[in-house]
Amino acid sequence: MAPATAAENALDTFVGRVQDISTIPAIALKVLDVANDPNSGAADLKDVLETDAALSARVLRCVNSSAYAVRTKITNLQQAIAYLGLKQIRNLALTASVSEMFRTEVGIDPYRRTGLWRHLVAVGICARLIAKRRPLANFEDAFLAGLLHDIGIILLDQYSHRHFRELIGRLDQGRPLCELERNVFGFDHCQLGEEIARRWSFPENVRAAIAHHHNGVMYRGEEVDIIRCVAVANLICSLRGISSVGRNLVQIPLWAIQGLELTKTDIVVLAQDMDSEIQDNRALFEL
Structure with a gap:
């Protein structure tokens, strides 16, 4: 195996620092785990989101925005997933959680x-x-x-x-x-x-x-x-x-x-x- 280059060493060192102090919120990584698992479904995503009440509220607020034109207000995650589908709710949850990295x-x-x-x-x-x-x-x-x-x-x-x-x-x-x-x-x-x-x-x-x-x-x-x-x-x-x-x-x-x-x-x-x-x-x- 060829020795690592200076660039590879620099990248590995930097990644190690990021790994030690995870920047991406833990809830985002849990949502990605569900997204990656072909055996996961709507119930699994709902269970993950329900561990973070603030995130769930932000997702529901977005679902009820003008973008999705819901006729009757959606009040829970089960309804939201049924209405928009697993992938759209996954995307909303990840958008909401990753946004925390940009608050400051x-x-x-x-x-x-x-x-x-x-x-x-x-x-x-x-x-x-x-x-x-x-x-x-x-x-x-x-x-x-x-x-x-x-x-x-x-x-x-x-x-x-x-x-x-x-x-x-x-x-x-x-x-x-x-x-x-x-x-x-x-x-x-x-x-x-x-x-x-x-x-x-x-x-x-x-x-x-x-x-x-x-x-x-x-x-x-x-x-x-x-x-x-x-x-x-x-x-x-x-x-x-x-x-x-x-x-x-x-x-x-x-x-x-x-x-x-x-x-x-x-x-x-x-x-x-x-x-x-x-x-x-x-x-x-x-x-």
């Missing part, structure tokens, strides 16, 4: 944690929209992959804030974000996110999107369409001013656009339709 505002112009959160939710919404129109059967998985695709960025911010400030100071160089990250940290947010996702047992399609949303041209696995949806959604949101770090450094992912057989007109229409999608799902940004 930190501003390093042009970056804001709240701006990164808005980017993650918007990419999730847009990835789901693209997946529906392709159409892909697992479009709710596209939302989850989009929501978590940049999880590595918030971890860099929280666990190495001094170096993260240095990174943000270099954004005006105009180089791709991953390249800047590798220069500062020795690894990038995709590599960090992929390793954390593996250790925390994220679903395979989410792990693939985290790892490859900036460069999926060489990916040959089964999750290629999810990766493409997230990559195109990332582009659209960044072009519309909803970027991860306050600057649009996203390179056009031709491999994803061509793979999904999207035309220039398709991209324009998707970008236009994002406004109404975000408005309809505004409750997600406030969870």
Whole structure:
């Protein structure tokens, strides 16, 4: 076995620090466990959510928002799961729990944690929209992959804030974000996110999107369409001013656009339709 490189050592050390002080709320990891288990069902998800009354209340508030147009108010999780289905409630629960990572505002112009959160939710919404129109059967998985695709960025911010400030100071160089990250940290947010996702047992399609949303041209696995949806959604949101770090450094992912057989007109229409999608799902940004 070849000796580990300096970059690999740097990544392993960083991941160890994150593992020692888990950032993602425990309830989110329990929800992911249910999502990963093919033998789990609605009752299992309900049991997990009921251990956190505040989270359950936030999920129910979102279910009763204008986004889902319920005719009669839904008052319990069993009704919510029956109405929206297991995957949508899973996504709402994860959105609500992961949002806790962004509660403490930190501003390093042009970056804001709240701006990164808005980017993650918007990419999730847009990835789901693209997946529906392709159409892909697992479009709710596209939302989850989009929501978590940049999880590595918030971890860099929280666990190495001094170096993260240095990174943000270099954004005006105009180089791709991953390249800047590798220069500062020795690894990038995709590599960090992929390793954390593996250790925390994220679903395979989410792990693939985290790892490859900036460069999926060489990916040959089964999750290629999810990766493409997230990559195109990332582009659209960044072009519309909803970027991860306050600057649009996203390179056009031709491999994803061509793979999904999207035309220039398709991209324009998707970008236009994002406004109404975000408005309809505004409750997600406030969870």
